[in-house]
Amino acid sequence: MLDVNPVAGAIRCGTRRFWTGREEKLLRQHYPSGGVSACLAVLPGRTASSIYNRVGILGLRMPGNDGKVHERQHWQTTDQIDAIIIRTYQTKPDKRAVQHCAQVVGRPRWWVSKRALKLGLVAPRFKEPVWSEAEIGVVTDQAHKNPRTIQKALKRAGYARTETAIVVKLKRLGADRADPDHLNANQLASVMGVDRKTVGSWIAKGWLKAKRREATSLDDFWWIHRKDVRRFVIDNVAAVDLRKVEKFWFVDLLAGRDG
Structure with a gap:
């Protein structure tokens, strides 16, 4: 039973683990015609996986049944190899365990992963479902909100999307994520022509009404409605330096009809 990574003799270690010019010459002579099995016979101390890795570095290829050299060697499986793969995947392996399994069966890791999929040991990955018009409507209407909040809105509407999928979709749509009715600090x-600490002091003193939100950074946890900014300006005219405010925004604020 193929329970170990095939090797003839003791595995090379220490300085002997480095490949010599003579060994590489043997690889070039035997691999194209006999593959890894032929190389194992003439390279004592070299495992099947180490030979496979070395021929990859050297760019060696093995002809297929049609006599042509293909980009990848056509790896065959056996009942023994399948049994080892099944035993490995029954334990829900991590990346390291799959790599060890590949060394044991003398196959590349990508092949082991592909074989596990064919054996039904791994759930296939499906492409993301196409976004419906209703879903797109929800995310664009709430583009200014936190992805988690948008995800909850989609869930209430009967749709399931990850936060990452929502962010990616918003970028692809070029959606405006600015909320016209709110500002952060x-x-x-x-x-207003001041620094963030000044805004924080207005809030701390109770002059400016604000609420905390899900922060995207340490500087961005206050959420302030335009009507509360206007109320602050009206009630605290002395605190506003009219020379520093953005005049067009300021006029639009005071002329607004909301709230």
């Missing part, structure tokens, strides 16, 4: 500070 940084945005308000910019149009």
Whole structure:
């Protein structure tokens, strides 16, 4: 039974693990005609996986049944190899365990993963379902909100999407993620001509109404409605330096009819 990575004699270690010019010459002589099995016979101490890795580095290829050299060697399986793969995947292996399995059966890791899929040991990965018009409508209407909040809105509407899928979709749609009715502390500070700490002090003193939201950064956890900014300006005129405010925004704020 193929329970170990095939090798003739003791495995090379120490300085003997480095490949010599003579060994590489033997690889070039025997691999194209006999594959890994032929190389094992003339390279004592070299495992099947080490030979496979070395021929890959050297760019050696083995002709197929049609006599032509293909990009990859056509690896065959056996009941013994399948049994080892099944035994490995029954334990829900991580990447390291799959690599060890590949060394044991003398096959590349990509082949082992592909074989596990064919044996029904791994759930196939399906492409993301096409977005419906209704889903797109939900994400565009709420583009300014946190991806998690949008995900909950989609769930209430009967759709299931990951936060990553939502962010990617918004980027592809080129959706405007700015909320016309709200500003965060940084945005308000910019149009008022002050720094963020000043805005924070207005909030701390109770002059400016604001609420916390799911923060995307340490500087962006305050969520302030335009009507509350207007109320602050009206009630605290002395705190506003009219020379520093963004005048067009300021006029639009005061002329607004909301709230």
